[in-house]
Amino acid sequence: MRSPDDLRGAVEEYLGGLELSPELGRLDEVVRYALDGGGKRLRPVLCLATAEAAGADPDRALHAAAALELVHSFSLVHDDLPALDDDDERRGRPTVHVRFGEAQAILGGDALLNEAFALALRDPRPEVARELALATSGMIGGQYLDVNGGSRNRRELNRLKTGRLFEASVACGLWVAEMPAEMQAPWRAFGAGYGFLFQLVDDLVDGDGLATELGAEGLGRLAEQTHAETKAHLDAVDADTAVLGVLLDELAARAQKS
């Protein structure tokens, strides 16, 4: 089993050598700037670790893993735009529209989404790209709810905007390992739980979202409970899921540190 750091290294190497469509021309620079933002690559690492736990060589999941990161990056670039969240900074750097202009950020986000499909379609199993399209619908629907004051139901919003892509990260690893749909349920429940915990931790660290609704203590308890439930889904799987367990614990540890 390859360690989380080893898998992260494989993702960085793949993304660093990524060949984009030449017809994108100089938009290439915008796409790479968006991808090089120093993210933790949680989604692609989750995909590779799942593929390995489900019996595949994780390198076979690299196209799918990178595609997931590109979809994530697309969503950040568009969500940061002035008409949406209007954010000037992300991880200590100017956001794409601040650095390159709004037109470039719109087109760069479009290119990221499209290249994500081009990558996912390098995988011989069309289920990978189908999974990506389903998750992306959910993400866009979630962002729409967010922009239009749909925060009355913050859990549904989080499930769509954040959770769907984490679940898809696990599912894409399963498709690469050629696991039949009818055996995927506990794995997918783990992915959904991981995504929910991610959002809880994020709210806890930032002191917004559900932290406002439940208070830091209430949110901390919910995170602990979600951690335990998600671990139980993983234990229900008949496979060596040690690395996935480490990834889940790393995430939960961020909550305790905050």
Added chain:
Amino acid sequence: MRSPDDLRGAVEEYLGGLELSPELGRLDEVVRYALDGGGKRLRPVLCLATAEAAGADPDRALHAAAALELVHSFSLVHDDLPALDDDDERRGRPTVHVRFGEAQAILGGDALLNEAFALALRDPRPEVARELALATSGMIGGQYLDVNGGSRNRRELNRLKTGRLFEASVACGLWVAEMPAEMQAPWRAFGAGYGFLFQLVDDLVDGDGLATELGAEGLGRLAEQTHAETKAHLDAVDADTAVLGVLLDELAARAQKS
């Protein structure tokens, strides 16, 4: 062989009954507004007619055909945005961002692109979705050139921004008919020629683009020549391409009327 009007009717019926991802929620309305703009459905009709000429039941190409129309629609919604072409009207109606707001137009365009892939992936042949991704890269690259004053080479810009999706419309019909890649060249040349003629006619009707560069008369001659060359590509194909010939002649006739 089904007539162009019959094929157009099949496209309208399919689009009218299109089931979008339920997770898009009320963004559904934005997507449908963009799709209901009264376009001529040239790309999907070209796809269906090609599929039939290449030996397939054109109904089998409906997913692919609709996917092409959604990609076209995505590009219009984003290109009309204030940061890009800043257009307030399209075909006599307010553009999407004028009608629904800028955030909705950005997210609605994203949804159209993503749903296009979801549709293309309903086809069992992943080549359809791959073709779509390739063409869309070209379109986005072309729009980038356009926004960034790349009009020094207007033919290259047109080839990317307009031509690539017409060529893909033909190619998707061929993939549905399961035509091997090595037999596709003359068909693809027809598709590229059709796309080039489309842009020439558009410039002639609007009096811009190449009309400014070549004058109406020069542009008219280029359109005639392109019409003849494109027809020759079609004649090189060993199949009943009568309906494709009619579609090409209908397009050329628009130039003569202008």
